[in-house]
Amino acid sequence: MKNISIWNNYLTDKSNNQEIANNINTDILIIGAGITGLTTAYFLKDTNYKITVIDKDKIGNGTTAKTTAKISYIEQDIYQKLTRMHGSRIAKKYYESKKDAITLLNKIINDNNIECDKQLVQSILFTNDKKNINKLITEKNILSSYKENPKKYQDNHIKYGFSVSNTYTFNPIKYLMSLKNIVKSKTTIYENTIAKSIKKDNNNYIVLTNNGLINTKKIVLACHYPFFIIPYFFPLRTYIEREYVSVAKINNPQNKTFINIDKSLYSVRYYKNYLIYGSFDHRLTSKIDYGKNLKKHQSDFIKYFNVKPEYTWINQDIVSNDKLPIIGKIKENIYISTAYNAWGMTSATIGAKIIADLIQNKDNKYITLFNPRRINIPLIINSIIGIFHYLKAYFESLFHKSNPHYVKIKGFLYGVYLDKNGIEHKVKLLCPHMKCSLVFNKEEKTWDCPCHGSRFDLDGNIICSPAVKKI
Ligand SMILES: Cc1cc2nc3c(=O)[nH]c(=O)nc-3n(C[C@H](O)[C@H](O)[C@H](O)COP(=O)(O)OP(=O)(O)OC[C@H]3O[C@@H](n4cnc5c(N)ncnc54)[C@H](O)[C@@H]3O)c2cc1C
Secondary structure: OEOOOHHHHHOOOOOOOOOOOOOEEEEEEEEOOOHHHHHHHHHHOOOOOOEEEEOOOOOOOOHHHHOOOEEOOOOOOHHHHHHHHHOHHHHHHHHHHHHHHHHHHHHHHHHOOOOOOOEEEEEEEEEOOHHHHHHHHHHHHHHHHOOOOOEEEOOOOOOEEEEEEEEEEOOHHHHHHHHHHHHOOOEEEEOOOOEEEEEEEOOEEEEEEOOEEEEEEEEEEOOOOOOOOOOOOHHHHEEEEEEEEEEEEOOOOOOEEEEEOOOOOEEEEEEOOEEEEEEEEEEOOOOOOHHHHHHHHHHHHHHHHOOOOOEEEEEEEEEEOOOOOEEEEEEOOEEEEEOOOOOHHHHHHHHHHHHHHHHOOOOOOOOOOOOOOOOOHHHHHHHHHHHHHHHHHHHHHOOOOOOOOEEEEOOEEEEEEEOOOOOEEEEEOEOOOOOOEOEEEOOOOEEEOOOOOOEEOOOOOEEEOOOOOOO
16 A cells, blocks of 8 residues: 555656756746646736746645545535525625636646546535435535536435536646646746745845745745745634545446535545545544544545555645635735635636736636635634634644654654664654644654644655745
């Protein structure tokens, strides 16, 4: 069993993109080259702006590389949630943004003949829990009111469900690599370049990276979780949701995707003759013994599909406290697109379009819907609840039972892991991002921050940001 995403097999480009030799000047700096960053570069490529994209890793190592990549407008019970929180007008507008995103994605793929194994599929939303039938019916009714035609669905495993059409699956890495190839003639891309801080300099910004300074007029934060706290206080608006994914070869792949609305997530899609299963989603701040969760997910996989996973991995996405993505301007000439609530194939596409339109002073009908500076009652209430979740995780992580042994050096706690060759790996158990205490994930041999999702390897190197310093 490999602890990597199946999409890793499609990382064809092993060459390094150029590294920054000296300090550079640009018009627009896009920080992050996942689906958000590269799609933004795509929409801006034919403008007169000088565009630079940086990524802290080689392209294809972020969230997009570990997604299940369903392109869908059914997102569990999102439309009733949004109706409850914000009213039916906002819920409908969100639905329209999804449909527009699917059209845009299809257009990008078709216009550029991108080979990314895109497949038209039937998407099934279901419940096997009688208590959730009403929820399912409500979602179906809302979709019908949007002039969709959801159809009743049942099979040997699914008691109550409905299916919709015009949804897709694809290979996210093939898509990402193609986007990179399309934009690279008009854009400068620097890999292994991490943005560490942003400073205002007259009308421009100076971004400090590990490879030098970048002087830029505009910044697009496409880095999933922003690496700074002030001025935007992102952790108060969002939380992280973690999910576990496994893949095995099967004999009967279907042209369908499945996702439930029950307490315990069940999400399935197929890729060629592989079945891809996601489950056990939870707030990062709860269930912080991540190694144990991965084991539970794997045993569920074997129970449901009677086969051992060939690939298994962890991924996490950002959920906004009012369930709407965060897309738009956060400050003069600084833009962000993130918090896709685990539905980023569509939301990143529409997000990139909104940012590109904002930069070019063009109108876009979704600017207000996703405005990153919005304040509403669900956001306020859930942000307060979120603070308690952070505090709980913070205290729970101190001396967590999953950690190997500790040593104290100059007043700081270090976690020590002895590998099978007897080599000691010692790291300071303090996340540089917001000083949360780290917990050990014994299945993947990583140190994970239970507050905001930074991850480090055994020697303290960053695997996943927002942290920008090794520990
Ligand atoms: C288990 C799981 C399953 C999912 N399945 C689906 C699905 O079926 N359909 C769907 O639509 N969505 C799905 N999603 C959501 C989707 O994968 C994400 O929303 C999306 O990939 C986010 O893309 P991104 O470009 O914003 O982030 P990323 O892909 O993470 O890109 C951000 C990039 O920024 C770089 N970076 C970070 N910090 C810095 C820095 N300081 N300096 C420079 N670079 C930096 C990172 O290296 C990374 O490459 C799923 C999510 C999860 C967790």
